[in-house]
Amino acid sequence: xxxxxxxxxxxxxxxxxxxxxxxxxxxxxxxxxxxxxxxxxxxxxxxxxxxxxxxxxxxxxxxxxxxxxxxxxxxxxxxxxxxxxxxxxxxxxxxxxxxxxxxxxxxxxxxxxxxxxxxxxxxxxxxxxxxxxxxxxxxxxxxxxxxxxxxxxxxxxxxxxxxxxxxxxxxxxxxxxxxxxxxxxxxxxxxxxxxxxxxxxxxxxxxxxxxxxxxxxxxxxxxxxxxxxxxxxxxxxxxxxxxxxxxxxxxxxxxx
Amino acid sequence: xxxxxxxxxxxxxxxxxxxxxxxxxxxxxxxxxxxxxxxxxxxxxxxxxxxxxxxxxxxxxxxxxxxxxxxxxxxxxxxxxxxxxxxxxxxxxxxxxxxxxxxxxxxxxxxxxxxxxxxxxxxxxxxxxxxxxxxxxxxxxxxxxxxxxxxxxxxxxxxxxxxxxxxxxxxxxxxxxxxxxxxxxxxxxxxxxxxxxxxxxxxxxxxxxxxxxxxxxxxxxxxxxxxxxxxxxxxxxxxxxxxxxxxxxxxxxxxxxxxxxxxxxxxxxxxxxx
Amino acid sequence: xxxxxxxxxxxxxxxxxxxxxxxxxxxxxxxxxxxxxxxxxxxxxxxxxxxxxxxxxxxxxxxxxxxxxxxxxxxxxxxxxxxxxxxxxxxxxxxxxxxxxxxxxxxxxxxxxxxxxxxxxxxxxxxxxxxxxxxxxxxxxxxxxxxxxxxxxxxx
Numbered sequence: 001x002x003x004x005x006x007x008x009x010x011x012x013x014x015x016x017x018x019x020x021x022x023x024x025x026x027x028x029x030x031x032x033x034x035x036x037x038x039x040x041x042x043x044x045x046x047x048x049x050x051x052x053x054x055x056x057x058x059x060x061x062x063x064x065x066x067x068x069x070x071x072x073x074x075x076x077x078x079x080x081x082x083x084x085x086x087x088x089x090x091x092x093x094x095x096x097x098x099x100x101x102x103x104x105x106x107x108x109x110x111x112x113x114x115x116x117x118x119x120x121x122x123x124x125x126x127x128x129x130x131x132x133x134x135x136x137x138x139x140x141x142x143x144x145x146x147x148x149x150x151x152x153x154x155x156x157x158x159x160x161x162x163x164x165x166x167x168x169x170x171x172x173x174x175x176x177x178x179x180x181x182x183x184x185x186x187x188x189x190x191x192x193x194x195x196x197x198x199x200x201x202x203x204x205x206x207x208x209x210x211x212x213x214x215x216x217x218x219x220x221x222x223x224x225x226x227x228x229x230x231x232x233x234x235x236x237x238x239x240x241x242x243x244x245x246x247x248x249x250x251x252x253x254x255x256x
Numbered sequence: 257x258x259x260x261x262x263x264x265x266x267x268x269x270x271x272x273x274x275x276x277x278x279x280x281x282x283x284x285x286x287x288x289x290x291x292x293x294x295x296x297x298x299x300x301x302x303x304x305x306x307x308x309x310x311x312x313x314x315x316x317x318x319x320x321x322x323x324x325x326x327x328x329x330x331x332x333x334x335x336x337x338x339x340x341x342x343x344x345x346x347x348x349x350x351x352x353x354x355x356x357x358x359x360x361x362x363x364x365x366x367x368x369x370x371x372x373x374x375x376x377x378x379x380x381x382x383x384x385x386x387x388x389x390x391x392x393x394x395x396x397x398x399x400x401x402x403x404x405x406x407x408x409x410x411x412x413x414x415x416x417x418x419x420x421x422x423x424x425x426x427x428x429x430x431x432x433x434x435x436x437x438x439x440x441x442x443x444x445x446x447x448x449x450x451x452x453x454x455x456x457x458x459x460x461x462x463x464x465x466x467x468x469x470x471x472x473x474x475x476x477x478x479x480x481x482x483x484x485x486x487x488x489x490x491x492x493x494x495x496x497x498x499x500x501x502x503x504x505x506x507x508x509x510x511x512x513x514x515x516x517x518x519x520x521x522x523x524x525x526x527x528x529x530x
Numbered sequence: 531x532x533x534x535x536x537x538x539x540x541x542x543x544x545x546x547x548x549x550x551x552x553x554x555x556x557x558x559x560x561x562x563x564x565x566x567x568x569x570x571x572x573x574x575x576x577x578x579x580x581x582x583x584x585x586x587x588x589x590x591x592x593x594x595x596x597x598x599x600x601x602x603x604x605x606x607x608x609x610x611x612x613x614x615x616x617x618x619x620x621x622x623x624x625x626x627x628x629x630x631x632x633x634x635x636x637x638x639x640x641x642x643x644x645x646x647x648x649x650x651x652x653x654x655x656x657x658x659x660x661x662x663x664x665x666x667x668x669x670x671x672x673x674x675x676x677x678x679x680x681x682x683x684x685x686x
Contacts, residue, residue: 037374040538047541054544090559117362125358132318132352133372134344155548162551165559184558189588190640193562197555 021217024138028146028216031139041144042151049110049145050152054159056109057102061160064097065089065167073176082176086183087190089168094196098161100248103207106153107240111215114145115236118219119229127220142216149215153208154201161200199255206251207244214240271296271331271428271460272317278325279312286312288484289326299454299461301471301492304481305506310464313481314430317462318350319343330428348376351426355433357417359405365392366401369420376424391419395449411442418449422457429454431463435470447474468507472496480506561586569619571656572600575630575643576610581666583632583641589615591645596621599643615643617654625650629662641666 032038072088118141121127130137165187172178191197215236222232270293279287286309294300302310315321316328319335328335330346338346359368369388373379379387392398395415405413414434421429431450435443451474454461465471472492480488480495480503488495488503496507504510556562580602589597597617605612617624627648632641645660654660 043541044537047537047544051540051544054547094555094560121361124356124361125354126360128320129352129354129358129360131320132347132350132354133375134347135371135375151545152548155545155551158548158551158555161555161559165555187559188561189635189642191560192584192586193556193560197560197562201552 020221021213024142024217024220025213027138028143031136032143033139038139038144041140042147045144045148046151049114049148050156053106053109053152053156057105057156057160058163060101060105061098061163062167064101064160065093065164065169066171068092068097068164069168069171069176073172073178083178083182084186085172085178086168086186089172090165090187090191091196093161093164094191094200095252096248098157098164099200099203099207100244102157102160102204103153103211103244104241106149106156106208107211107215107237107244110149110152111211111236111240112233114149114212114215115219115222115233116229118142118145118216119222119224119232122220122222123224123226123229138220142220146209146212146216149212150205150208153211154204157200157204195255202255203248203251206247210243210247211240214243269296270294272462273329274313274317274326275329276326277313277316277323277328279309279316279321280324285484287316287323290481290484290486291326292479292486292489294460294462295477296460297454297458298476299450299463299474301463301465301475301478302481303465303468303471303478303506304487306466308481309484310466310481311432314352314432314462314464317428318347318352318430348372348424349427351421351424351429353414353417353421353429353431353434355436357413359408359413359417359420361405363405364401365397365403365405365408365416368405368416369401369423372420372424387423388419391423392416394453395419396445409442411438411445414438414442414446415449418446418453422453425457427459429459429461431461431465433465433467434463435465435467443470450474468492468509482506570597570616571619571622571654572614572616573654573656573658573660575613575615575660575663576605576608577613577630577632577663577665578610579665579668580611580613580632581634581641581668583613583643583666587640587642589617589643589645591621591624591647596624596645613643622653624654626652626654626658627662628654628660629664630660631664632666634667 068089069085072085073082076082076084076088118127121141127137127141130140169180169183173180173183218232218236218239222228272292272294274290274292274294277287277290278285290313302313304310312321316323317330317335319338323336330349333346335343335346359365360371363371366388369391370384373384373387389398389401392401395418397412397415397419400408400412400416405416408416429450434446434450438446447470450461450463453459463471463475475492478489478492478495479486482502487506488498488500490498495503498504498507583599583602585599585601587599588595589599597615600614600616603612603614604610613630624645625648627650629646629648631644631646633644634641648662
C-alpha cells in the first residue's frame with residue numbers, strides 16, 4: 001500500500017511541483033506593489049545578480065565570437081565564401097547562442113547564488129522572522145530577485161552579443177585580414193531587426209524569467225538545512241538548464 | 257490531564273489564555289490538549305526536550321499556525337479566528353526573537369531594526385532614525401548601525417535582533433531559544449536585557465528553551481512540556497524538586513525516564529530530481 | 531540608505547551599459563537603421579519567380595541601395611509574384627523603362643532586386659510598375675538544364 005502511494009507520488013510529483021512553481025509565480029506577481037522601496041530593492045538585486053555576472057558574460061561572449069569566426073572561416077573558405085562569416089556569426093549569435101549561452105551562464109552564476117541565498121535565509125529563520133513581522137517574504141525576498149533576473153538577462157545577452165561581435169571582428173578583420181566594410185555591410189543587410197534581433201530579445205526575456213523563477217522557487221522551497229540548500233542549488237542549475245533548452249525549441253518553432 | 261493552569265498567586269486577568277489546544281501535523285499530534293493562563297508582566301518559560309512542540313506553541317500564539325482544536329485569547333481577543341488583515345495589525349503587539357537572531361543578512365544593522373517600523377508605520381525618516389538609534393543605544397550598541405550582520409559577533413547580533421524585536425514597543429515578547437550558541441558573558445547580557453525590558457516596558461515574555469540552568473534565574477513561571485502535554489508547571493525552584501517523573505527527568509537531566517530516548521522519524525518528503 | 535548609494539550607481543551603470551549594447555547591436559549589426567529615409571515612393575514589379583526574396587530586401591542600382599522591398603504578393607489571375615517596393619524620394623529620376631531583376635549577392639547570399647536604368651525621358655513615379663523584369667535564377671533549374679540539356683523551360 002505504501003509503495004503504491006510512493007509510486008503515485010513519484011508520477012504526480014513533477015506535475016505538482018510545476019503547479020506549485022506556477023502558483024508561486026502568481027503569488028509573486030499578484031501581490032506586486034511598486035513603490036520606492038521595492039524599486040530600490042529591485043535595483044540593488046539587479047546590481048548583485050546582474051552586474052556581477054557582467055565580467056564572466058563578457059569574457060565568454062568575446063571568446064565565443066572568436067571561436068565561431070574561426071570555425072566559420074575554416075568552413076566557408078572551402079567555398080570561397082569567407083566574406084559571409086559575419087552573417088553566419090551574427091545569425092547564430094542573435095538567434096541562438098547569445099540568448100541560450102547567456103541564460104545558461106546566468107543560471108550557473110546568479111541562479112545558484114539566489115537559490116543558496118534564499119535557502120540560507122530560510123535556514124537561519126529570516127523568512128520566518130519576516131512572517132512574524134507580518135512582512136510578506138515572497139514580496140520582500142523573492143520578487144526583487146525575480147524582477148532583477150528578468151531585467152538582467154536581456155541586457156546581459158545584449159552585452160554577450162556585442163562582445164561576441166567584437167571578438168569576431170578582432171579575429172576576422174584583425175587576424176584573418178577580411179575586409180571590414182564587407183563584414184559590416186553583410187551584418188547590416190543580412191541580419192533582420194525584427195526576426196533575428198527582436199526575436200532573440202524575446203527569447204532572452206523568457207529565459208530570464210524561467211531561470212529566475214526556478215532559482216527563487218527552489219530557494220524558497222528548500223529544506224532549511226545545509227544539505228537541503230545544496231540540493232536546491234543543484235536542482236536550480238539542472239532544471240533551469242533543461243528548461244532553457246526546452247523553451248528555446250518551443251520559441252524557435254513559434255518565432256520562425 | 258493538568259487542566260487548571262491558573263496559579264493562585266496570579267491575581268489580575270491573564271494576558272494570554274489558552275484552552276484545550278490541539279495541533280496536528282499530518283498524522284502526528286504535536287500538541288494534545290494544552291491549557292494555560294499567562295499573567296501580564298511575567299516572564300514565562302516553556303521547557304522541554306527538543307522536538308516536543310514548544311516552538312509550535314509560540315507559532316500558534318503569534319498566529320502563524322492555526323490550531324486544530326481549542327482557542328488562544330490574547331487580551332480577550334481570539335487569535336485563531338482573526339482575519340488575515342487584522343492579524344497583521346495585531347502582530348505589531350508581538351515581538352519575536354528567533355533562534356540565532358535571524359537578522360536579515362542583506363541589510364545593515366540600521367535597516368534591520370528599521371524594517372518593522374517602515375512596514376507598520378508611516379513615520380517620517382528622521383523619526384525612524386531617532387527611534388532606531390534609541391533602541392540600538394538601549395541594547396548598548398550605538399555606533400554600529402552601518403555594519404552588516406556578518407560583521408557582528410554572536411552576542412552583538414542577538415542584541416541587534418532584540419532591538420529589532422522591541423522597536424515597535426510590543427506588549428508581548430516571544431523568545432525562541434534566545435541563548436543558543438552564546439558565550440556566558442553574552443548570555444548574561446541578553447538575560448539582563450530581557451529582564452530589564454520586561455519590567456521597564458511592562459511586557460509579558462514567553463521564553464522557549466531547553467536549557468534549564470540558564471533560565472531558572474530569569475523566569476517567574478515554568479511549563480514543562482512533554483509528549484504534547486503540560487507535564488508540570490510552577491516556579492522553577494519548585495520544579496527542581498518535583499517528584500513527578502518526567503519533570504524530574506528533564507529538570508535534572510536524566511537519561512532514564514518516561515521521555516523516550518528513541519524517536520521515530522517521519523517519512524522523508526518527496527523531492528524532485530533526487 | 532547611504533550604503534546603497536554605490537549599489538544604485540553601479541546598477542545604474544549596468545543598466546546603461548546594457549541598453550547601450552542593445553542600441554549598438556540594433557544599429558550596427560542588424561538591418562535596423564538601414565532604412566532609406568521617410569520620404570519614399572512606391573513602385574511594383576511582376577516576376578515569374580522571385581526565389582527566396584524576402585521583405586525588407588534591398589533594392590539596388592549599380593550596387594547602391596536606393597530602396598527596400600515592402601511586401602511580396604501573388605497575382606491570383608496570372609500567378610505572378612508582385613513585388614511592392616519603396617524607393618527613396620531622393621532617387622526620383624529613374625527612367626520609366628528601367629528593368630528589374632532578382633539577383634543574389636555572393637554565391638550563397640541573400641536575394642536583392644537590381645534595377646538597370648533605361649533611357650526613357652519620363653521618370654518612375656508613385657504607383658508605377660516596372661514592366662521589364664527578369665526572374666530569379668533557381669539553382670535546380672540551371673543544374674537541370676545542364677544535365678538534361680533541355681532548352682524547353684516550363685516557365686517561359
